Amino acid sequence: MIERSAESLALQDQIDKCVHCGFCLPSCPTYMLWGEEMDSPRGRIYLMKAGREGRAQMTDGFVRHFDACLGCMACVTACPSGVQYGPLIETTRGQIDRQHPRPFADRLFRSAIFAVLPYPGRLRVALAPLAMWSSVVSRWSLVVGRRAPDDQRRTTVDQRRTTNDHRPSTIFTRLRAALALAPRVTFSSLFAPAVPERTPAIGERRLTVGLLTGCAQRVMFPQVNAATARVLAAEGCDVVAPAAQGCCGALALHAGRLDEARAFARRAIAAFEQPGVDRIGVNAAGCGSSMKEYGELLADDPAWADRARAFASKVRDASELVDELGPPRATRHPLKLRVAYQDACHLAHAQGIRQAPRDLLASIPGVELLPIAEADVCCGSAGIYNLVEPDTARQLGDRKAGCIAAVNPDVIASANPGCTLQIAAAARRRGEDVRILHPMEILDASIKGGW
Ligand code: SF4
Ligand code: SF4
Structure with missing residues (x-):
């Protein structure tokens, strides 16, 4: 049975808001793929309710429907009753994380993800073999005058399962997928210089913007952060990128690891609490959406609740910021x-x-x-x-x-x-x-x- 903690009780309103109309069903990717009610938003909300009322146990089958949810929030867009599905799935996942024993390999894989991805230093170490491989490949290509088939190899190994079967994936499938998804990194991209801590506005300053450089973004796509800083500066923003910032906690929040997400949120808030920062600019959609939720995430922490709300009110996606600045200057x-x-x-x-x-x-x-x-x-x-x-x-x-x-x-x-x-x-x-x-x-x- 799903625990009835204060946190989960606060979500009862959201569950009760669902009038079972089904407008969300066609928008849900898993319902689109499998056409199963329990893999739709309505079905998942029904299961949450049944769990809270003791009519459903947290069995493997029960958990599977929540593991299969993408957390994509297409159901929130579609819902005419305004059900906020985000906190529902995050809290349910948190309860599953605490109460449901997963197989050892599953736990190990998930722990490895959360021990590496949010930490740029560890992520660089994890990606270094790929950078080494790409350096060997490019040297080999120069010698033999052709491209070595690294991408083809990754692609081929990933093509083995193409079924509508949505049982849990094996550890081997997951490792193959991780390899297929890995970015094309080189040592120079992995160790690209960080965005300067301060990039001055070109011309008269319109705003001071704190720039989130992220964890994965900083390591895998440093050129995106550099471009964002240049654009904002060209549009009249002083750009501040504190060296002390880390992961914003988005991955942890979306996986229901709420305590971990709160710890990351506190660190991000502290890093950006600098005099004169008018906005916090974010160029990764998942990070921006989580940072806008800091107010709710830290609402029960008296030492941080006000700071979290103030921080969240300043968060803008980079495109939102450019829009807010008004007529282009550059x-x-x-x-x-x-x-x-x-x-x-x-x-x-x-x-x-x-x-x-x-x-x-x-x-x-x-x-x-x-x-x-x-x-x-x-x-x-x-x-x-x-x-x-x-x-x-x-x-x-x-x-x-x-x-x-x-x-x-x-x-x-x-x-x-x-x-x-x-x-x-x-x-x-x-x-x-x-x-x-x-x-x-x-x-x-x-x-x-x-x-
Ligand atoms: S978050 Fe996405 S996958 Fe999950 S129930 Fe909503 S629409 Fe479906
Ligand atoms: S659209 Fe909203 S109210 Fe209707 S079934 Fe889906 S979640 Fe419930």
């Missing part, structure tokens, strides 16, 4: 590009931000925005989902890559590092060499007048 030079913009769930559904990134891209002369089918459907990345549920994630990734390929873009714009890795892996499976850039990288290129 000249946009033309870029002749056909761009498919991919809506990250934690931007579109969790934060309701759809138009600002599109406007940002459309403000660049020569950019043609291509509408893609199923734009509102999750690509399967979903935090750690593509690592722990690789089979389902892969089906969704393939579906997304197909929708994008149908419009044949020059560039895919993605505002979340997880989506970028997921779509790149899916494109490789299709044998496509796609170019995926963050909207801030595209805007930066336009402001600079070229790549």
Whole structure:
């Protein structure tokens, strides 16, 4: 039975708000794939209620329906009754984490993820063998004059399971998926210089923005942070990137590891509490959505509740910030590009931000925005989902890559590092060499007048 703690009792209102209308069902990726009520938002809310009332036990089958949920929040967008599914799934996952014994290999895999991903130093060490491999490959290519088939190899091993079977994935499937998803890193990208602690505004200062450099973003996509700082500075912002900042806690929060998420949140708040910081800019959708929730996350902590609310009120996605700044100050030079913009769930559904990134891209002369089918459907990345549920994630990734390929873009714009890795892996499976850039990288290129 699901425990009736003060935390879970506070969610009863959300459960009671559900009127079982089913409007959310067609928007739910797992319902779309399997057509099973208990793998829909309505079914999951029903199970939460049954668990609280003692009518359902926390069996493996019960837990499976919650493990299969992507946490994509498409149901929140679809729900006419305003059910806030986010806290419901996060709390349920927290209770599962505390009460449900998982097999040893499962626990080990999940622990390894949370021991490595949120810590840039450890993540660099974990990715160093890939950087070494990529250095050997490029030297070998120079010697023999051809590309070694590293991507093909990763792709092939990942192509073995293509079923509608949504049983738990084996440790081997998960490891194969992790390898297939791994970014193309080099030693110079892994150890790229950090964004300076202060980047002065060009021209008269409009705002001072604290920039979250993130954990995975900083290690895997340092060029996105550099581009974000340049764009904000060009638009008249002093950019402050405190060296003391760490992970924002998004991965832990979405997995229901609430105490861990709170510890990360406190550290982030302390790092950015500097005089004069007007906004906190974020260029990763999952991080921004979590940081906007800090007020609720730390509401019961008297020492931090007010600080958390003040912090959350300043958080903006980078595209939101550019929009908020008003008329552009920096000249946009033309870029002749056909761009498919991919809506990250934690931007579109969790934060309701759809138009600002599109406007940002459309403000660049020569950019043609291509509408893609199923734009509102999750690509399967979903935090750690593509690592722990690789089979389902892969089906969704393939579906997304197909929708994008149908419009044949020059560039895919993605505002979340997880989506970028997921779509790149899916494109490789299709044998496509796609170019995926963050909207801030595209805007930066336009402001600079070229790549
Ligand atoms: S969060 Fe996404 S996967 Fe989970 S129930 Fe809602 S729509 Fe379905
Ligand atoms: S749309 Fe909202 S109220 Fe209707 S079944 Fe889904 S969660 Fe419940």
